[in-house]
Amino acid sequence: MSGAQYARLVPKKYRSRTLPKVDRPWRPRVIAWAGPAAFYPNRFYEIDKWYKARIDKPEKLPKMHIIDPADHMKSLNELLAKPELEQINIGFKKQESTSKSHKSEEDRVELERKSRHMQLRIDIDSLEVQNLAVFRHFQVFDHLFGENVFFENVQNLEINFGDDAVHSGNILTASTTSSRPEVSIEGVGKPGFNTLLMVNLDGNAFEKQGELVQWLVSNIPDGEGVKSGEEVVEYLQPLPFYGTGYHRVAFVLFRHQEKIALDFNGSSLENRIQQISQFYKAHENQLTPSAIRFFQTSYDNSVKTALHSLGLKSPLYEYEYTPALKPDQREFPEKPQPFDLYLDMYRDPKEVEAEVLEKRLAEVGLEDVQEPKWVDPDYVENKKTLPPWLHSKMLERKGVGHAKYHNELK
Amino acid sequence: MLAKTAITSLCAVRHAPLAVAARGIANIPAHEYHIRFDQRVGRKRPAQDVLDRFKRLNNGMWIHAHPGRHKLRYMKDDTWQTTSLYYETCTKEQCEILDKLMTPYWLRPKHYPNDPYSAYHVRHNINSPRVDDRGRFLRERKKVLLDDSTSQRFFNDF
Numbered sequence: 001m002s003g004a005q006y007a008r009l010v011p012k013k014y015r016s017r018t019l020p021k022v023d024r025p026w027r028p029r030v031i032a033w034a035g036p037a038a039f040y041p042n043r044f045y046e047i048d049k050w051y052k053a054r055i056d057k058p059e060k061l062p063k064m065h066i067i068d069p070a071d072h073m074k075s076l077n078e079l080l081a082k083p084e085l086e087q088i089n090i091g092f093k094k095q096e097s098t099s100k101s102h103k104s105e106e107d108r109v110e111l112e113r114k115s116r117h118m119q120l121r122i123d124i125d126s127l128e129v130q131n132l133a134v135f136r137h138f139q140v141f142d143h144l145f146g147e148n149v150f151f152e153n154v155q156n157l158e159i160n161f162g163d164d165a166v167h168s169g170n171i172l173t174a175s176t177t178s179s180r181p182e183v184s185i186e187g188v189g190k191p192g193f194n195t196l197l198m199v200n201l202d203g204n205a206f207e208k209q210g211e212l213v214q215w216l217v218s219n220i221p222d223g224e225g226v227k228s229g230e231e232v233v234e235y236l237q238p239l240p241f242y243g244t245g246y247h248r249v250a251f252v253l254f255r256h257q258e259k260i261a262l263d264f265n266g267s268s269l270e271n272r273i274q275q276i277s278q279f280y281k282a283h284e285n286q287l288t289p290s291a292i293r294f295f296q297t298s299y300d301n302s303v304k305t306a307l308h309s310l311g312l313k314s315p316l317y318e319y320e321y322t323p324a325l326k327p328d329q330r331e332f333p334e335k336p337q338p339f340d341l342y343l344d345m346y347r348d349p350k351e352v353e354a355e356v357l358e359k360r361l362a363e364v365g366l367e368d369v370q371e372p373k374w375v376d377p378d379y380v381e382n383k384k385t386l387p388p389w390l391h392s393k394m395l396e397r398k399g400v401g402h403a404k405y406h407n408e409l410k
Numbered sequence: 411m412l413a414k415t416a417i418t419s420l421c422a423v424r425h426a427p428l429a430v431a432a433r434g435i436a437n438i439p440a441h442e443y444h445i446r447f448d449q450r451v452g453r454k455r456p457a458q459d460v461l462d463r464f465k466r467l468n469n470g471m472w473i474h475a476h477p478g479r480h481k482l483r484y485m486k487d488d489t490w491q492t493t494s495l496y497y498e499t500c501t502k503e504q505c506e507i508l509d510k511l512m513t514p515y516w517l518r519p520k521h522y523p524n525d526p527y528s529a530y531h532v533r534h535n536i537n538s539p540r541v542d543d544r545g546r547f548l549r550e551r552k553k554v555l556l557d558d559s560t561s562q563r564f565f566n567d568f
Contacts (some may be wrong), residue, residue, distance in 0.1 A: 029547075032539040331536055332471070332505060338496035339473045343530045355529060388495035390526050 091151025091289045092255075134168045140250055140294055143201050143211070144276045155194075156186035157253050157291040166251060166295045174300035177249075180215065180235040185253065187223025194220040195254040195262075195287065196229070199276055200238050202247040205315065210275040214238055214249065219259050234267045237306050238297050243317035246296040252276075253291040260286050269310065340389045360404045371405040445511060457511040464508060465497075468519040468531035470540075470548060472500040472508045 007019060030038050071079060103111070114120040132150060135141055141150050159166040161181045166172070185194050195218040203212035214236050220229035240247040260283065265271055280287065304314040329346045344352070375395055376382055382391050395401070442459045464474045479494040486494075500508065509517060519531070540548040556564075 028539045029541060029545055032541045032547075033545070036538075329535060331533070331538065331540065332502035333499055334501060336498035336500070338493070339467075339471065339499045340497070340530065342499065343533070346533075346535050347529070348534055351529075351534075387497065387526070389497055392495075 085148050088149050089151055090145065090149055092154045094152040094154060131168070135292065135294070138169055138248055138294070140201065140248060140292070143248075144199070144250065144252065145280055146277050151289045151292070153291045155188065155253060155255065155290040157251065157293055158184045159251055159293055166293045169248075169294055169296060171246070171296045171298075174238065174240060174297045175302035177297060178237045178302050178306065183226045183251075185220065185226075188255075190222065191257075192222045193218075193256050193259060194222065194229070194290075195256065195260065196220065196226060197252045197254065197276075198235075198249065199252065200240075200247055200249050202244065203239055203249075204273055205241065206270055206273055208270070208273050210273040210278075212239075212269075213264070213272045213274050216262065216264065218262050232262050233264050233272060236267070236269075236272070237302070239269075239303050239306060240297050240299050241303070241315050241317055242299045243319075244299070246298050248294055248296055250292060250294040252289055254287040255290045256286045256288065258286065269312070338389070340393075356403050363404065375401070454513050456513045456516055460508055460511050461516070464500075465527070466508070466512070466516065467527060468521075469533045470505060470509075470542075471533075472505045473497045474500065 003019060007015060027039065111120065132152070136150070159181045160183075161172060161176045161179075164170075164172050164176050166181070183196060185196070196215070197213065198215035200212040200214055203214075204210055213233050215231075216233040217226050217229040217231050220226060238247055238249045262283075264274070280289075307314045326345050333342065375397065376391075382394065386394070393401075442457060446455045446457070447453065448455045464472050466472050475497055476494045483491065483494075525531075542548055
């Protein structure tokens with residue numbers, strides 16, 4: 001019964017003349033009916049909420065890729081090319097190798113014939129391959145000492161993690177580097193000292209500028225092993241965090257005449273961070289770099305255990321993609337839209353993830369996550385009976401279909 | 411000669427009846443685009459054709475398959491081959507018309523076990539107030555007595 005019907009139960013002479021008006025919020029109803037502009041003071045032009053005393057609004061320009069008209073004809077290589085400056089050698093002068101054999105014309109012809117017939121054998125181990133181009137390509141010198149600087153390898157330095165040797169840029173697994181390497185340094189035969197520095201160029205996860213010093217042994221007498229030197233910074237295995245890709249780890253050998261006192265405060269992870277260019281600048285008069293090697297590592301389970309033994313947690317780095325652009329949601333879109341894709345676009349990603357997890361648990365157990373051999377064994381039947389949007393969801397191998405069977409963190 | 415007639419009688423050609431009403435946009439039977447009332451019951455009858463061809467989500471959105479998706483598929487391009495399979499949304503006007511062709515029973519929210527549409531029955535991130543044709547508020551969820559700031563924090567669906 002409505003209010004009026006109830007009122008009619010009372011005889012008319014005892015009734016009030018009008019029904020009591022219940023005050024209900026009517027404004028949102030009108031807004032829903034007539035749109036948000038219903039109660040604007042002036043509905044003919046947009047209301048301006050900016051304070052009038054302010055002279056100009058901040059100019060909002062869309063971020064655009066700016067092309068300099070003077071450069072737009074150049075190729076990418078030309079644009080990225082840096083002006084070539086003369087490189088400064090901060091190390092020792094390279095010794096001229098005198099054992100260059102002169103070949104006669106007949107030998108050359110013979111060699112050429114062999115190489116043409118694929119019979120020319122070269123023993124790679126006997127070759128002395130010291131190509132600084134690899135170091136330049138990985139920008140090892142740039143990131144250690146600053147730009148336009150290099151030095152030659154003049155002292156033989158052999159570093160072995162068990163069976164794996166460190167050359168120039170080879171990839172080692174993180175677990176092989178868990179204990180300190182065997183190092184043999186060539187003795188020059190003159191009185192002097194060596195200092196060995198091991199640096200992770202990409203391992204700094206802190207705000208502080210610098211590189212992560214993994215190991216520093218100073219004052220190694222000439223011709224002796226690393227054990228006779230002073231270990232200034234203890235050995236710590238390189239820690240390429242999950243998701244940070246390959247880290248470059250460099251071994252730099254310095255040569256100096258007198259003993260040197262290097263001070264590092266503590267060997268905690270944060271205290272190990274040191275700008276190598278500043279370190280070198282401070283000791284430039286004593287130290288001269290004489291050899292360099294580097295390798296690359298990426299994440300491994302040993303990194304996690306090493307971090308846990310330090311009392312730290314293993315951080316996971318993920319790339320944050322910019323979310324896809326989407327139009328404003330309309331309650332009823334003007335043009336017909338695929339309903340599932342349109343509504344999915346505006347759903348909470350967390351809810352979508354929960355749905356994926358639900359599906360995963362419904363289809364496979366937590367333990368045996370096995371991707372089935374066929375996505376849809378009765379394709380023909382499903383093609384006839386299922387609605388196409390549902391069937392295409394079943395068939396998809398990317399997105400949800402991928403996440404159902406592949407757990408990135410496991 | 412006799413054998414030949416026997417064969418022809420066996421393989422008699424069946425001609426399609428000429429008067430098959432091709433059901434196109436031009437000739438929809440008149441009783442289908444009207445609101446029909448049952449004389450015996452004295453109530454509105456839902457348009458069965460709408461129930462067959464359309465689907466109403468609980469949030470009031472009607473969806474339907476792309477009309478003519480089976481026609482001359484081989485002539486049409488790859489994009490069309492995929493997009494023609496989509497189930498499309500209706501415009502607001504169409505939704506209102508279809509609602510009027512239904513009885514209150516079909517406008518009530520429905521919940522089925524293992525419903526593939528279950529994720530799409532609730533609209534998210536729509537902040538504008540919505541009313542039905544009689545000016546009553548439409549809600550995705552039961553009204554909970556909360557102040558606005560709290561409800562906006564915990565419920566992003568209207």
